Amino acid sequence: MLTRADCLAADARDPLASFKQQFIIPDGVLYLDGNSLGVQPKTAAARCSEVVSQEWGIGLIRSWNTAGWFEMPGRLGNKLAKLLGANDDEVVVTDTTSLNLFKSLAAAIRIQQQEAPQRRVIVSERDNFPTDLYMIEGMIDLLQQGYELRLTDDTLSLEQALDSDVAVLLLSHVNYRTGAMYDMAATTALAHRHGALVIWDLAHAAGAVPLDLNAAEADFAVGCTYKYLNGGPGAPAFIWVAPRHQDRFWQPLSGWWGHNRPFDMADNYQPAHGIRRFLCGTQPVTSLAMVECGLDVALQADMHAVRAKSLALTDLFIQLVNERCGQHPLTLITPLEHARRGSHVSFRHPQGFAVMQALIARGVIGDYREPEVLRFGITPLYLSHADIWEAVEVLRDILDSGSWDRPEFHQRASVT
Numbered sequence: 001m002l003t004r005a006d007c008l009a010a011d012a013r014d015p016l017a018s019f020k021q022q023f024i025i026p027d028g029v030l031y032l033d034g035n036s037l038g039v040q041p042k043t044a045a046a047r048c049s050e051v052v053s054q055e056w057g058i059g060l061i062r063s064w065n066t067a068g069w070f071e072m073p074g075r076l077g078n079k080l081a082k083l084l085g086a087n088d089d090e091v092v093v094t095d096t097t098s099l100n101l102f103k104s105l106a107a108a109i110r111i112q113q114q115e116a117p118q119r120r121v122i123v124s125e126r127d128n129f130p131t132d133l134y135m136i137e138g139m140i141d142l143l144q145q146g147y148e149l150r151l152t153d154d155t156l157s158l159e160q161a162l163d164s165d166v167a168v169l170l171l172s173h174v175n176y177r178t179g180a181m182y183d184m185a186a187t188t189a190l191a192h193r194h195g196a197l198v199i200w201d202l203a204h205a206a207g208a209v210p211l212d213l214n215a216a217e218a219d220f221a222v223g224c225t226y227k228y229l230n231g232g233p234g235a236p237a238f239i240w241v242a243p244r245h246q247d248r249f250w251q252p253l254s255g256w257w258g259h260n261r262p263f264d265m266a267d268n269y270q271p272a273h274g275i276r277r278f279l280c281g282t283q284p285v286t287s288l289a290m291v292e293c294g295l296d297v298a299l300q301a302d303m304h305a306v307r308a309k310s311l312a313l314t315d316l317f318i319q320l321v322n323e324r325c326g327q328h329p330l331t332l333i334t335p336l337e338h339a340r341r342g343s344h345v346s347f348r349h350p351q352g353f354a355v356m357q358a359l360i361a362r363g364v365i366g367d368y369r370e371p372e373v374l375r376f377g378i379t380p381l382y383l384s385h386a387d388i389w390e391a392v393e394v395l396r397d398i399l400d401s402g403s404w405d406r407p408e409f410h411q412r413a414s415v416t
């Protein structure tokens with residue numbers, strides 16, 4: 001049986017322990033939801049105030065040049081690229097993940113229309129994050145050309161779903177509900193063997209697991225900065241396009257920010273060369289500045305140390321729940337195999353919603369996902385082994401005492 005002393009000993013050996021100092025963690029909170037909305041870097045408030053008071057307040061319109069506002073999507077993209085296994089000029093930080101899914105999907109479909117127009121199937125996973133599936137549905141409806149969505153599930157494996165009709169494969173690298181992770185290189189190679197292009201949604205992967213988009217020969221990738229990258233609520237997302245595809249087509253949200261010379265104010269669209277054509281309109285400067293605060297912390301950490309600690313903490317969490325809450329009806333739905341696990345852990349419990357509300361009331365903040373899923377994000381930069389111990393102790397107490405069954409814990413708010 002593991003003890004709290006074992007956890008403290010592991011913390012004493014933790015090379016990432018000091019990173020916690022760089023974030024604001026409220027007193028009395030054990031934050032296990034950094035996979036949904038990351039915590040605030042300590043530099044963020046001052047940087048925000050600088051943008052608002054100086055750059056906007058005093059610099060006004062001049063700041064597009066003098067404060068580097070215009071270059072921000074690409075400059076931050078270059079920083080983020082280091083965490084994605086990408087190079088300079090391959091990533092922009094912009095728009096939302098949903099919008100970037102639309103742009104990448106449109107570009108991938110255009111390439112296939114040129115090269116293999118008979119391919120009319122888009123493959124994804126029934127268990128994918130809903131917005132990914134909804135955006136594919138919207139694209140199919142917009143195109144009106146007989147495209148169809150084919151979903152893998154318990155009855156249709158990926159191997160079975162891929163054939164010579166498939167234009168695009170769109171998958172989440174780490175599943176938002178279960179934490180299950182694909183082998184990016186092997187899955188990309190499998191899709192390529194069938195002639196499909198691959199879009200990876202890295203929402204639960206960027207900043208959480210080591211990534212190498214170029215080594216995997218992926219085609220497109222999108223993802224969030226407000227989860228493991230701590231960019232703040234609603235922070236702009238990112239899009240990566242393999243250099244071999246960047247200049248092939250422009251994307252259909254061809255706003256002036258993607259124009260080759262936006263300030264020529266020309267009456268026709270000429271796409272910028274490279275990744276800039278994946279921009280659409282004026283960027284949210286204040287939010288972008290917050291993204292940079294999160295990136296600057298993440299870039300100080302060795303991603304392999306982050307991964308090692310993530311696996312150690314997720315293993316610890318699973319083992320402690322088994323040892324200390326074993327008599328309760330909790331079912332682990334996260335893969336035990338390290339190579340198949342991202343950085344969160346999920347359990348089903350028949351009263352999952354109420355149990356999570358009871359945890360949150362005690363300061364252990366995770367989240368609830370349908371159906372019956374308790375989801376715990378494990379963020380190595382600001383969680384310790386002792387934090388995991390405390391969180392499991394609170395879970396044990398709530399389950400042993402049955403305190404989750406109070407009426408207020410069954411009330412549903414609009415965001416779970």
Ligand SMILES: *Cc1c(COP(=O)(O)O)cnc(C)c1O
Nearest residue numbers: 096097098129131172176201203
């Ligand atoms: C969180 C998440 C999103 C969110 O998309 P938004 O456009 O930022 O709301 C998309 N895809 C996946 C897989 C996610 O986990």
